[in-house]
């Protein structure tokens with residue numbers, strides 16, 4: 119037998135079939151699951167991916183695509199268990215490879231792969247959730263749920279220092295809000311504030327309001343939601 123007749127590897131060596139141990143299915147889903155269940159299933163899919171070797175094999179690519187099409191916690195997921203009585207859960211999906219063959223130079227019109235930027239914002243306290251395109255819209259939608267009225271807040275101008283040397287909310291920021299925001303608003307647990315931003319720095323940042331809530335870019339007030 120020549121060397122070229124030998125199979126390089128057998129797929130069975132790399133991934134023994136294992137029963138999927140989660141209620142959350144190993145693919146994209148729009149069914150409702152508790153955020154903790156989504157996190158656990160995502161972590162398990164990541165473990166399977168890391169355990170699937172070697173890099174570059176079909177099994178490895180499949181494990182990657184499975185992981186990427188499931189809901190995965192966003193970097194800012196889980197920041198609040200109780201913000202004004204609501205829980206902040208944020209998941210993304212859809213960075214997996216699209217295997218659909220293109221048609222000429224065009225994307226395949228039959229493609230139903232999950233597209234990047236698919237975001238789920240959720241509040242398990244109320245069993246509320248929304249699907250949005252992109253994290254900014256999802257964070258805005260969550261605030262519509264947890265802090266209705268936030269879009270009408272006074273906007274902190276850029277002349278007010280937002281952070282101190284330790285990158286914590288600046289005392290000038292706190293004072294400006296005390297002078298301009300309704301007192302009832304600042305009494306809300308983890309109250310967000312809205313600040314004027316320029317350029318690319320328009321992410322909503324948790325815990326950067328002096329009251330522990332989000333510092334939201336003014337550009338998000340006009341975010342159009344799905």
Ligand SMILES: [Zn+2]
Nearest residue numbers: 204241243244
């Ligand atoms: Zn809620």
Ligand SMILES: [Zn+2]
Nearest residue numbers: 216218229231
């Ligand atoms: Zn596709």
